[in-house]
Amino acid sequence: MAAAAGVSVTTASRVLGGSSRTVAPEYQRRVLAAAAELRYTADASARSMRRANDSIAVVADDLTTPSIGIVVAAMERHARDTGEFVTVSSTHGAVDRQLETVRLQRAFRPRALILTSSRIEANALDGRLLGELLGYEREGGRVVIVGDTDMPFSSISFDNHDSAKELAAHVAGSGHRHVTILAGARGTGNVAARTSGFVAGLRHSGVDGRHIRISHCAVSRQGGFDATRRLLAKGLARTDAILAANDTIAIGAMSALRAAGVAVPADVSVTGFDDIELATDVTPRLTTVSLPLARAGADAIRLALAAHPEVEHLTMRGQVVVRDSTAIRAG
Numbered sequence: 001m002a003a004a005a006g007v008s009v010t011t012a013s014r015v016l017g018g019s020s021r022t023v024a025p026e027y028q029r030r031v032l033a034a035a036a037e038l039r040y041t042a043d044a045s046a047r048s049m050r051r052a053n054d055s056i057a058v059v060a061d062d063l064t065t066p067s068i069g070i071v072v073a074a075m076e077r078h079a080r081d082t083g084e085f086v087t088v089s090s091t092h093g094a095v096d097r098q099l100e101t102v103r104l105q106r107a108f109r110p111r112a113l114i115l116t117s118s119r120i121e122a123n124a125l126d127g128r129l130l131g132e133l134l135g136y137e138r139e140g141g142r143v144v145i146v147g148d149t150d151m152p153f154s155s156i157s158f159d160n161h162d163s164a165k166e167l168a169a170h171v172a173g174s175g176h177r178h179v180t181i182l183a184g185a186r187g188t189g190n191v192a193a194r195t196s197g198f199v200a201g202l203r204h205s206g207v208d209g210r211h212i213r214i215s216h217c218a219v220s221r222q223g224g225f226d227a228t229r230r231l232l233a234k235g236l237a238r239t240d241a242i243l244a245a246n247d248t249i250a251i252g253a254m255s256a257l258r259a260a261g262v263a264v265p266a267d268v269s270v271t272g273f274d275d276i277e278l279a280t281d282v283t284p285r286l287t288t289v290s291l292p293l294a295r296a297g298a299d300a301i302r303l304a305l306a307a308h309p310e311v312e313h314l315t316m317r318g319q320v321v322v323r324d325s326t327a328i329r330a331g
Helices: 009-016 025-037 044-050 066-081 095-108 124-138 160-173 189-204 221-234 247-259 293-304
Strands: 055-060 085-090 112-120 142-149 154-158 179-184 212-216 241-244 269-271 288-290 313-316 319-321
Touching: 055 066, 055 095, 066 085, 066 112, 066 247, 066 293, 095 112, 095 124, 112 124, 112 189, 112 293, 124 142, 142 189, 142 293, 154 293, 160 179, 160 189, 160 241, 160 269, 160 288, 160 319, 179 189, 179 221, 179 247, 189 212, 212 221, 221 241, 221 247, 241 247, 247 269, 293 313
Parallel strands: 055 085, 055 112, 112 142, 142 154, 154 313, 179 212, 179 241, 241 269
Antiparallel strands: 288 319
16 A cells, blocks of 8 residues: 555555544545555454454343343444444343453453343352453443443443332232233343332232232243233133233233233233333233333443543333223222
8 A cells, every 4th residue: 555655654554544643645645545546444353453443342132122222222323423333242141152242342442341231240250251341441441231230330220120119009009909920031130120029019009919920931022922821721810910021021911812812901901111112003002111221322322431430320210101001990
């Protein structure tokens, strides 16, 4: 490139690398013309070996989950508005894959790392993930976690327990007294907190603990469908409400009920959690808890790009949104 432009290698490198060192306009024009002629493209990975790049690396659990999609889309929009760009990797919630992905990302030296997961613990893998993240920050990077964590980085979490408790109190206050909770997968932090919140809200509002059933299932539409089919096979008995750990589980449950000829909400009320776009597209429209998912994504980028990187911990509360999938039961 330098030979084609008739300049030194140093001059060509300063022009093509965006150096702050001044280059004479004539030489700059010659280098750029040569670059166009030779179809030069910068090698981003090679540059990242010399200095931190301008990307923000997002390490997410499962990008097929609608709620994560909302968060990541908001990150991308906010980063673009500030002149940054986002790269995204999926780990399916496996801690060993989180560690592997963080190690790979460190080699490219992104400006910031954002991890999104239901819970990320400091003692995971005997502290190796924490050590990798601390090493990245010592190199000048910034770590932000979206989800519950005890790690010493800025974080954004959701008050799943109390939001679920409020929704359950509404369901109980509407006259429901025999409730099944579709609790999602065992050991998953956010849905476990929602399940405990549902139980607390129901019992606090007068529902007998003997009339609260908990059924675990995959955190997906199919998981909700299959769990409800099993419930129907055993007999609904006096079940008058199903509380699902998220909207996709709830939508699967409504599909199974409809296929069995059970009317929602006339026979059984159904609620979700998250308030994804489909919650207002299904029939009947889904009563749910609306989480500020897009705001969480935007705030994660703000924390990642903060000029003064003090550690912040934000907790976001959901809001109960009552729609058509719940009814008022006679006392």
